[in-house]
Amino acid sequence: MTKYSTYTPGLDGVVATETELSYLDVDAEEIVIRGYELIELANSKEYIDLVQLLLRGSLPDEQERNSLEEEMKKEYTLPDSFFSLFKKLPEDTHPMDALRTGISALAGYDKDIDQRQEDTINNIAVKLLAKISNIVANSYHILHKESAIEPKKELSYSANFLYMITGKEPTTREVAYFDQSLMMYSEHEMPNSTFTARVIASTNADIYGALTGAVASLKGNLHGGANEAVMQMLVEGKTSEGFRLLLYDKLNRKEKIMGFGHRVYMKKMDPRAALMKESLRELSVDKNREDLFEMCEVGESVMKEEKGLYPNLDYYAAPVYYLLGIPIDLYTPIFFAARTLGLCAHVAEQYNTNKLFRPRVLYTGPRNLHP
Numbered sequence: 001m002t003k004y005s006t007y008t009p010g011l012d013g014v015v016a017t018e019t020e021l022s023y024l025d026v027d028a029e030e031i032v033i034r035g036y037e038l039i040e041l042a043n044s045k046e047y048i049d050l051v052q053l054l055l056r057g058s059l060p061d062e063q064e065r066n067s068l069e070e071e072m073k074k075e076y077t078l079p080d081s082f083f084s085l086f087k088k089l090p091e092d093t094h095p096m097d098a099l100r101t102g103i104s105a106l107a108g109y110d111k112d113i114d115q116r117q118e119d120t121i122n123n124i125a126v127k128l129l130a131k132i133s134n135i136v137a138n139s140y141h142i143l144h145k146e147s148a149i150e151p152k153k154e155l156s157y158s159a160n161f162l163y164m165i166t167g168k169e170p171t172t173r174e175v176a177y178f179d180q181s182l183m184m185y186s187e188h189e190m191p192n193s194t195f196t197a198r199v200i201a202s203t204n205a206d207i208y209g210a211l212t213g214a215v216a217s218l219k220g221n222l223h224g225g226a227n228e229a230v231m232q233m234l235v236e237g238k239t240s241e242g243f244r245l246l247l248y249d250k251l252n253r254k255e256k257i258m259g260f261g262h263r264v265y266m267k268k269m270d271p272r273a274a275l276m277k278e279s280l281r282e283l284s285v286d287k288n289r290e291d292l293f294e295m296c297e298v299g300e301s302v303m304k305e306e307k308g309l310y311p312n313l314d315y316y317a318a319p320v321y322y323l324l325g326i327p328i329d330l331y332t333p334i335f336f337a338a339r340t341l342g343l344c345a346h347v348a349e350q351y352n353t354n355k356l357f358r359p360r361v362l363y364t365g366p367r368n369l370h371p
Contacts (some may be wrong), residue, residue, distance in 0.1 A: 007362040019189075020349070021342070022034070022342070024188070026268070031189075031271060036053070041183065042183045047158055048156070050187070051072075052068055055126070055345055056122060069157060074130075075126060075130035075131060076130050079109050085101065085102065086098055086139045087142055095140050095329050096219040096336070098135075099139065106131060110124065110127075113207075122344075125348070129157075129344075132340050133157070133161040136161075136333040137164035149164045151164055156175065156179075158175050162175065165327075166324070166326065173286060184275065185313070194342065197343045197350075198350045218335065224332045225258075227317050228331045230314055231319065234296070235328075257309075258314070259314050260310065268310060269311055270313050273316050296315070296319055299315075317331070
């Protein structure tokens with residue numbers, strides 16, 4: 001036996017790094033973000049406040065918030081001819097692939113790409129947050145032969161993001177629901193995509209490379225994509241009874257039901273899902289779609305009774321996005337756009353306390369073979 005003999009499949013439960021950014025305290029049912037509880041933040045703050053908190057270490061006062069918002073508005077636009085890139089992609093390109101390509105292409109425009117100072121990385125992070133919302137919305141429009149929608153700098157970050165997606169200026173309540181969803185997706189300790197970003201950053205690769213790898217990770221259906229799959233099931237189910245029968249049919253065929261269960265929240269509902277459930281309850285009344293909320297409750301009941309599983313964030317975020325008029329194919333890219341905040345904060349932290357990730361393996365192949 002050697003010091004490398006310990007093996008945990010999937011690194012389950014393995015502590016890979018120290019961080020001051022976030023922690024999932026399952027026993028206390030808290031998602032801690034730099035000392036604050038995420039659900040409390042979501043009930044009193046906005047996504048822009050989390051940007052200041054995660055990237056710069058403290059919640060902003062009103063002047064700081066306004067200043068940060070103005071910084072982001074200056075970065076909404078993309079380089080000239082940037083959208084021509086998406087016109088060259090096949091029409092059936094998945095939006096996550098377009099996003100991955102767009103982030104990678106942005107690297108060539110950044111003169112500070114090789115800088116690693118904390119202030120510089122935070123400035124790049126602000127630029128990325130602003131520009132990725134534009135890439136998500138308008139790469140989709142271009143792939144669908146639609147015109148790009150120019151950002152409106154008079155709108156808040158979340159309002160502008162939603163406007164560029166739908167082409168309609170959202171109401172105050174619609175912005176609040178969307179902003180809250182961005183907060184829920186913004187940071188979540190050490191999921192696969194965050195680990196991917198930190199591993200890449202640990203080689204001293206640039207932040208664009210780290211985020212490009214994270215997009216590839218989040219595209220995998222064991223990490224991202226659940227919100228899209230949930231909505232597709234709800235659309236297929238059509239009614240509460242139809243959805244119930246659909247779920248039982250999938251369970252009988254031993255299919256995985258997306259939107260339920262979580263690697264961390266195994267015996268309790270994801271607290272982010274509980275918050276988004278209330279958002280859906282209110283939004284379904286606003287949109288006269290209480291039937292959709294009822295369908296979701298039916299599904300929640302079936303999965304609890306049959307499998308002992310609880311909804312995760314994707315289960316209730318999906319129908320919220322649907323009622324906001326967001327195309328289903330954009331649900332995972334929006335997840336990534338929101339999570340860009342947490343990813344950038346982790347990359348910055350990795351640079352500051354870097355140790356190259358270089359694990360070993362438990363070899364199970366043959367030995368002592370000779371040609």
